[in-house]
Amino acid sequence: MHDRETLKNWLRDAYAMEQGLVRTLRRQAEHADEHPHVRRKLEEHAALTENQASRVAGCLDRLGEDPSKVKTALGAVEGVMSGMMSAVAGDDVVKDALACYGAESFEIACYRALSVGARALGEDEIATTCEAILGEEEQMAQWVEQNLPSLVRDYLQAGATAGTR
Numbered sequence: 001m002h003d004r005e006t007l008k009n010w011l012r013d014a015y016a017m018e019q020g021l022v023r024t025l026r027r028q029a030e031h032a033d034e035h036p037h038v039r040r041k042l043e044e045h046a047a048l049t050e051n052q053a054s055r056v057a058g059c060l061d062r063l064g065e066d067p068s069k070v071k072t073a074l075g076a077v078e079g080v081m082s083g084m085m086s087a088v089a090g091d092d093v094v095k096d097a098l099a100c101y102g103a104e105s106f107e108i109a110c111y112r113a114l115s116v117g118a119r120a121l122g123e124d125e126i127a128t129t130c131e132a133i134l135g136e137e138e139q140m141a142q143w144v145e146q147n148l149p150s151l152v153r154d155y156l157q158a159g160a161t162a163g164t165r
């Protein structure tokens with residue numbers, strides 16, 4: 001059976017992922033100027049993501065790992081997200097919503113794996129933290145799912161009104 005090293009590695013990845021996502025979410029919030037409710041939600045989720053990063057750091061700390069030594073260079077999720085940034089004029093907010101949904105889905109999978117892994121290794125406190133974060137990511141994914149239709153309609157309508165698309 002794999003040991004705590006695997007759990008540490010997964011937590012390191014999660015930490016780097018959250019750090020990268022804080023930057024991405026802030027950038028996306030700037031794109032959403034014309035959609036105040038989206039902007040607010042993205043800013044709120046950026047702040048929550050920062051808090052998630054510090055909770056993951058706490059888990060690393062428990063395992064004797066120094067979170068400040070974790071490399072937070074461009075993570076997998078950030079790569080996927082920037083790969084989807086080929087926006088047509090004005091549709092960034094729609095593209096961002098797709099990327100955000102993808103990122104949240106990936107996070108959900110990561111925290112599900114982490115919580116099961118931590119539980120299996122008897123690290124109940126880490127498992128509980130990961131389950132709490134998992135619930136937050138599920139809520140964010142649900143928010144994107146619920147708001148995507150109106151974002152798409154608004155975008156198309158704005159184009160139709162301006163006669164530019």
Ligand SMILES: [Fe+2]
Pocket residue numbers: 018021049052107137
């Ligand atoms: Fe997150």
